[in-house]
Amino acid sequence: xxxxxxxxxxxxxxxxxxxxxxxxxxxxxxxxxxxxxxxxxxxxxxxxxxxxxxxxxxxxxxxxxxxxxxxxxxxxxxxxxxxxxxxxxxxxxxxxxxxxxxxxxxxxxxxxxxxxxxxxxxxxxxxxxxxxxxxxxxxxxxxxxxxxxxxxxxxxxxxxxxxxxxxxxxxxxxxxxxxxxxxxxxxxxxxxxxxxxxxxxxxxxxxxxxxxxxxxxxxxxxxxxxxxxxxxxxxxxxxxxxxxxxxxxxxxxxxxxxxxxxxxxxxxxxxxxxxxxxxxxxxxxxxxxxxxxxxxxxxxxxxxxxxxxxxxxxxxxxxxxxxxxxxxxxxxxxxxxxxxxxxxxxxxxxxxxxxxxxxxxxxxxxxxxxxxxxxxxxxxxxxxxxxxxxxxxxxxxxxxxxxxxxxxxxxxxxxxxxxxxxxxxxxxxxxxxxxxxxxxxxxxxxxxxxxxxxxxxxxxxxxxxxxxxxxxxxxxxxxxx
Numbered sequence: 277x278x279x280x281x282x283x284x285x286x287x288x289x290x291x292x293x294x295x296x297x298x299x300x301x302x303x304x305x306x307x308x309x310x311x312x313x314x315x316x317x318x319x320x321x322x323x324x325x326x327x328x329x330x331x332x333x334x335x336x337x338x339x340x341x342x343x344x345x346x347x348x349x350x351x352x353x354x355x356x357x358x359x360x361x362x363x364x365x366x367x368x369x370x371x372x373x374x375x376x377x378x379x380x381x382x383x384x385x386x387x388x389x390x391x392x393x394x395x396x397x398x399x400x401x402x403x404x405x406x407x408x409x410x411x412x413x414x415x416x417x418x419x420x421x422x423x424x425x426x427x428x429x430x431x432x433x434x435x436x437x438x439x440x441x442x443x444x445x446x447x448x449x450x451x452x453x454x455x456x457x458x459x460x461x462x463x464x465x466x467x468x469x470x471x472x473x474x475x476x477x478x479x480x481x482x483x484x485x486x487x488x489x490x491x492x493x494x495x496x497x498x499x500x501x502x503x504x505x506x507x508x509x510x511x512x513x514x515x516x517x518x519x520x521x522x523x524x525x526x527x528x529x530x531x532x533x534x535x536x537x538x539x540x541x542x543x544x545x546x547x548x549x550x551x552x553x554x555x556x557x558x559x560x561x562x563x564x565x566x567x568x569x570x571x572x573x574x575x576x577x578x579x580x581x582x583x584x585x586x587x588x589x590x591x592x593x594x595x596x597x598x599x600x601x602x603x604x605x606x607x608x609x610x611x612x613x614x615x616x617x618x619x620x621x622x623x624x625x626x627x628x629x630x631x632x633x634x635x636x637x638x639x640x641x642x643x644x645x646x647x648x649x650x651x652x653x654x655x656x657x658x659x660x661x662x663x664x665x666x667x668x669x670x671x672x673x674x675x676x677x678x679x680x681x682x683x684x685x686x687x688x689x690x691x692x693x694x695x696x697x698x699x700x701x702x703x704x705x706x707x708x709x710x711x712x713x714x715x716x717x718x719x720x721x722x723x724x725x726x727x728x729x730x731x732x733x734x735x736x737x738x739x740x741x742x743x744x745x746x747x748x749x750x751x752x753x754x755x756x757x
Contacts, residue, residue, distance in 0.1 A: 277312050277751060277752075278312075278407040279303075279306055279408065279411065279751065280314075280316075280400055280410045280411070281299065281306075281410075281411045282396045282410060282420055283295060283317075283417060284413070284414065285379055286300055286318050287299065288300065289318060289321075289330060289365075290319070290323060290379055293579075294660075295442050295443075299318075300527065304360070304361055305740035307360030307361045309744065309745075314360060316361050317363075317365075317396045317400070318365055318366070319365065319368075319371070319372045319392055320365035320372050321373065322372070322373050322375060330354060331354070331355045331356060332353060333355060334352060335352070337349070338398060340395045340398050342387070342390060342391050342394060343460040347370070347371070348369070348370075349366060349367070349368060349395045349399070351365075352364065353403075364399055371387075371391055371392070372392075386449075386458070389416040390419055390454075392417070393420045394419070396412075396420060397428050397431070400432075401428075401432075406431075406432060408435065409438060409755065410437045412438070412439055414441065414443065415447050415477050418477040419459070420437065420481070421437045421439055421480070421481050421486075422465060422468060422484045424437060427462075436487070436754040437487075438485060438488075438747075438750065439482065439485035439487070439488050440489045440490065441488065441499070442490070442658060443658055444478070444499060444504070444658075445506050447476055447477065447478040447479070447507075448475075449474055451474055452473055452475065459475075468480045468484055476508075478508065482512060482515050485518070487518050487520070487754055488519045490520075490658060491659035492521050492659045492680030492683045493520075494678070494680065494682045494683050495657075495658045496521030498656070499512045499519070504656055520750065522743050522746045523659060523680055524680065525739050525744075526665055526668065526739070531644070533670070536641050538642055539641060539642060539645050540558040541558070543645075545731055548670050548734065553569060556569070557569065558646065559645075559647075560603070562639070563632060564630055571601055571602060571603055572603070572648045573649070574647065574649045574712070575605045575606075575649070575666075576589075576650070576652070577640045580606075580608045580610025580614035580618075580633075581610045581611055583655045584653075584654050585652070585653030585676060586614045589651065589708075592708060592709040594621075594624075597628050600716050602628070603628050603629070604621075604625075604628065605629075605630045607632045607636065607643055615633050647671040648719060649671065649674060649712075649716070650667075652674070653703075654681060655703055656679055657680055657681050659679065660680045663685055663697070664684055667696060667734065667736060668734065669734075671730075671733075672726070673698075674711050675698075676703060676708070677700065677701050685699060690714060691718070692729035693728075697715075699711060
């Protein structure tokens with residue numbers, strides 16, 4: 277099957293979050309399936325263009341029309357990738373290569389990614405790759421289904437489109453004039469994109485795609501409710517017949533405690549006690565905490581944002597530290613109020629709390645490996661990758677049972693049996709505290725039971741093999757195979 281994957285970011289070339297991780301792993305997993313031919317199309321950002329590690333050749337040049345504009349498009353073919361995925365970069369100095377800041381956040385992001393959506397279709401046509409299926413992601417490529425159905429159907433007469441929602445909070449809103457001034461779509465498609473008198477790109481994708489997916493089974497169900505859907509619950513309810521959830525995997529080669537080069541000691545599920553203890557001691561020393569082998573180390577690697585459940589942690593932190601023998605380590609950057617809170621907490625409890633307000637991938641790996649308990653009380657979580665990373669390294673998760681957290685962390689009982697971690701159902705601080713205390717009680721009073729839970733976590737298959745198989749099932753279903 278010929279599959280084109282379109283996205284605004286993909287590791288290792290450009291990454292701002294979980295979408296980048298998925299776009300590194302999913303195309304490679306699809307390419308490993310016999311009979312598949314996989315193309316990945318990404319913007320040619322300045323950070324990619326300036327990186328000598330990514331050799332490219334110019335394949336072709338043309339103009340992509342955007343409303344009244346005629347914009348240059350250069351197609352750069354990545355050389356040397358050996359996993360069966362052919363990567364093409366869409367080159368445009370004005371929209372991508374000339375920007376020096378972060379991937380997102382420019383005032384004209386709507387126009388930039390409208391251009392990219394259309395340029396992706398022009399690129400596939402120009403290189404002669406007419407796919408059986410296009411898989412596009414989030415609002416940045418949400419216009420692809422609408423453009424294909426309205427303007428490019430003659431070029432891609434039999435191509436089916438899957439649209440995947442990774443985070444419904446960001447939908448691609450624009451004012452009403454954007455439809456004519458930038459998109460230049462036929463008038464009859466206005467209602468497809470219209471929402472409350474404005475343009476909503478994600479709404480257009482949901483209505484025009486052949487199939488809509490999201491990144492966990494529970495999140496797909498949650499999106500039927502206003503609390504989670506950010507205004508699109510009615511649109512998604514109407515499209516429920518074509519909506520399904522596929523829980524993400526993780527890159528088990530990168531996240532592997534037996535080989536991870538960032539770790540001071542290596543270990544595996546069959547023999548993890550000594551190696552994990554060595555990682556914990558080294559981590560405590562690295563972050564300035566006392567090296568206490570029998571004090572449980574609770575950890576978080578996260579963006580310091582409200583929807584990550586940090587208000588709950590702030591609410592319970594002092595009570596938890598007063599009442600329980602434990603240490604707490606936080607790694608991340610984000611909202612000023614949370615950065616300040618954890619700095620002050622670390623100053624108040626210098627031998628119990630460490631706050632590393634930074635972005636450090638090596639330290640993140642050492643935290644996954646050296647921690648005992650991983651806290652993830654997210655208010656909502658489409659899928660979540662950190663809880664799977666933590667379990668891969670034998671760090672037991674305590675999570676709010678929402679979205680992908682519910683799907684990947686079935687609840688264990690008081691003895692640590694029957695599940696993979698500790699969960700709480702209602703989003704409130706007292707329930708979160710109770711679940712943390714259940715986990716700490718197991719750690720302190722039944723270390724063998726805790727180790728059995730760690731072993732069970734480490735032996736789960738969180739690879740992309742199963743999700744890739746589910747994507748293929750849906751691709752075949754769309755194509756009538």
